[in-house]
Amino acid sequence: QATYDVTELQDKWRPIWEKLEPFKAGQRDGAEKRYALTMFPYPSGDLHMGHAEVTALHDVIARYWWLKGYDVLNPIGWDSFGLPAENAAIKRNENPAGWTYANIETQAESFKRYGISFDWSRRLHTSDPEYYKWTQWIFLKLYEAGLAYRKKSPVNWCPNDQTVLANEQVVNGECERCGAVVTKRDLTQWYFRTTAYAEELYNGLDQLQDTWIGKVVNMQRNWIGRSEGAHVDFEISLTDGTKKSVTVFTTRPDTLYGATFMVVAADADLAAEIVAPDRAAALEGYLEDVRKASDIDRLATDRPKTGVDLGVTATNPVNGEQIPVWAADYVLADYGTGAVMAVPAHDQRDLDFAKAFSLPVRRVVDVPGADNPEETYVATAGDGAYVNSPMLEGVADKASGIHKIIEKLEAEGHGKGTINYRLRDWLLSRQRYWGAPIPIVHCPVDGEVPVPDDQLPVKLPDLAGADLKPKGVSPLAAASEWVNVSCPKCGGPATRDSDTMDTFVDSSWYFLRYLTPNDETQAFDSKLASEWGPVDFYLGGDEHAVLHLMYARFFTKALRDIGLIDWDEPFSAYLSQGKVINGGKKMSKSLGNGVNLSDVLEEFGVDATRLTLVFASPPEDNIDWADVSPAGSVKFLQRAWRLAGDVTSSPGADVAGGDVALRRTTHKTIAEAEQLIESYRFNVVVARVMELVNATRKAIDSGVGPADPAVREAAETVAILLSLVAPYTAEEMWERLGHEPTVARVAWPTPLPELLVEDVVTAVVQIKGKVRARLEVSPSISETDLEAAALADPTIAAAIEGQTVRKVIVRAPKLVNIVV
Ligand code: ANZ
DSSP, X not given: OOSOOHHHHHHHHHHHHHHHOTTOTTOSTXXXXXXXXXXXXXXXXXXXXXXXXXXXXXXHHHHHHHHTTOEEXXXXXXXXXXXXXXXXXXXXTOOHHHHHHHHHHHHHHHHXXXXXXXXXXXXXXXXXXXXXXXXXXXXXXXXXXXXXEXXXXXXXXXXXXXEEEOGGGEETXXXXXXXXXXXXXXXXXXXXOGGGXXXXXXXXXXXXTTXXXXXXXXXXXXXXXXXXXXXXXXXXXOXXXXXXXXXXXXXXXXXXXXXXXXXXXXXXXXXXXXXXXGGHHHXXXXXXXXXXXXXXXXXXXXXXXXXXXXXEEEEOTTTOOEEEEEEESSSOTTSTTSEEEEOGGGOHXXXXXXXXXXXXXXOOEEOTTOOOHHHHOOOOOSOOEEOSOTTTTTOXXXXXXXXXXHHHHHHHTSEEEEEEEOOOOEEOEESOSSSOXXXXXEETXXXXXXXXXXXXXXXXXXXXXXXXXXXXXXXXXXXXXXXXXXXXXXXXXXXXXXOEEOHHHHTTSHHHXXXXXXXXXXXXXXXXXXXXXXXXXXXXXXXXXXXXXXXXXXXXXXXXXXXXXXXXXXBXXXXXXXXXXXXXXXXXXXXXXXXXXXXXXXHHHHHHHHHHHHHSSOTTSOEEGGGOOHHHHHHHHHHHHHHHHHOOSOTTOOOTTSOHHHHXXXXXXXXXXXXXXXTTXXXXXXXXXXXXXXXXXXXXXXXXXTXXXXXXXXXXXXXXXXXXXXXXXXXXXXXXXXXXXXXXXXXXXXXXXXXXXXXXXXXXXXXXXXXXXXXXXXXXXXXXXXXXXXXXXXXXXXXXXXXXXXXXXXXXXXXXXXXX
């Protein structure tokens, strides 16, 4: 082939690779295993620039590992259940299945053309009954272990999608998907007990700190939200004469003497339990308003405080003082214990509340330099001298104060030190059709009954033609033939649970299913999980920081405790890639700045597109499409390709006598590329390959000549390194250089140590023309560096001491003459 035609190359090599199947995992006997994972796509439409970027970046690692001799698992599948598919289907008046699977085919075809080194034999779709059978099975395992349960509570409700949302899916009070303002509803829902692992999920982040690149570790820390503090018990005297102990969570037990009232969440059951009869109607009225507010609003400090006096009092355990008990919305029902001891002097929200309802304020910490909050209504949070606190006067600091109070509470049985986590249990039921049905039957006699294993999967009924529009109740509830079943336990009439699982359940274990995607006998093979897992490298987006990336960690810990896997964390290394933007802005329909991937591929070809995306920036940075040059990438690939045609020595020619300068460049490039890839500097690898191409071209054109075996060595190295980003061009080069396919499975070249040592030359240092020292320096040393080295030499420094240097003449790398 005389001209570089990338479309021709694509058409030529794709069928050959498909026949060779070079990327099947588990076929390299005895080799160390490496698991490379990239977040599997939602099948919404064809692939877009984001997919192109992630997979191009990810492929650098996966292909590099093959070249390095590992047995590599790099699978692909589709996260094919969920709201996006269902909403799109409703809009188009189609069946979600039809729409989903058509898109999957389109995307699969695009990925194949895009030349990603996936092991296609492991393809999976989470919406296949063969897959979700095991999602249901795992749900039941968690249920058996007490890690899945059903409860009634106020939940996040998206009025637009007409479904509940997990806390993680509510962003700034809005639905993560559609942006509607999320409200609260009292509903009976299924939860996974993520809080059982709050501590381990939190502490486990320490071990991921260095290998999870980006913000995710900190985002998870904040999300799990660890607070050290105490539980303090207050006795409440109810109006019927009985007493009830109520526990509050506080991070400042040392301010207990300043607690002048108590506040319970208005929507907690406790409020209704303790309210005095003559205040019940007021509470009820207030509650109606509270339900409309989002958590974010409720916690906002700048919001006018509202509340209701519950007409009862509580006893402060340190001083026996009777304090009034209020209900308010700024205390959340599902954080801590849902009740607080209000210390208005040192907590601004309590202070605002005290001011609004004329409740007493008592300062217990005198913060130096701060005004008295009793007068200013500005709460103080800092350290200072304790006042009005008989037990704590003279105690030096906050830490000791907290310690002392906790000791006293524990000794008297009025409380204890504790750690509270912000993390909530994961609400997993969805009132929508396109998801894995929850495999539980509700029986009037036996209650919740798990569907027996041999009746799994509980298949989604075909609701062809049914109205799937969100109505607040799952469309499955209306499928009477499907819903009405006999109880697996007693055989009597019963009904299926009609909710489906959050799609994040499907993706919490897919990396395990890839090990044996077609196994009909088990969810995954524990032995293989032990051999392949955990995932060695995971690439994906930050948008999943507290969703998928946390849920998968939770599943891993639960499955470990159930005895199915033997590791603690699913992803040993993680990298968040940046986004492809255009003209400084996120691509969007409304801005009209979207870049269509298939147009780009059509115009520049696969290799140039991939190369452009990898070369544009470090993987974690955004790529501005307005700043890159795919046309430049085409030109570079053409230059590389031409090298292969110019080489005239035969394959295997002895390179030992080849041009040393070119060989040094080649071997240095290999050594550097290795380090750069391992530190995810893929863009710099491309830059180094470009330099090697230039050096090789120069050698060919300037005397070394095309017959020198060093030229062949350089060109072959270019082909091998280029195969990480531009597989079609690299394969073609490899063939032109006289080799069989595929370059993707050759051995990574070993750089020769003797070619890596820097050359040195001797520089002479003179003082007024007399040689006074000799320095060993690099031939490429700059004039400034050479001058500095000469002046720093001890002999020279001693010789010129006390004299004025009038002039320094530098001729790098050989000579320095100092005039004093
Ligand atoms: C008394 C106190 C005095 C408090 C003081 C703070 C300062 P973090 O750090 O976020 O865990 N709190 C407890 N439960 C609450 C709930 N359900 N809704 C709203 N607020 C709640 O915050 C813990 C502090 O937030 C607790 O410590 C409690 O107020 C409040 F000078 O107790 B503190």
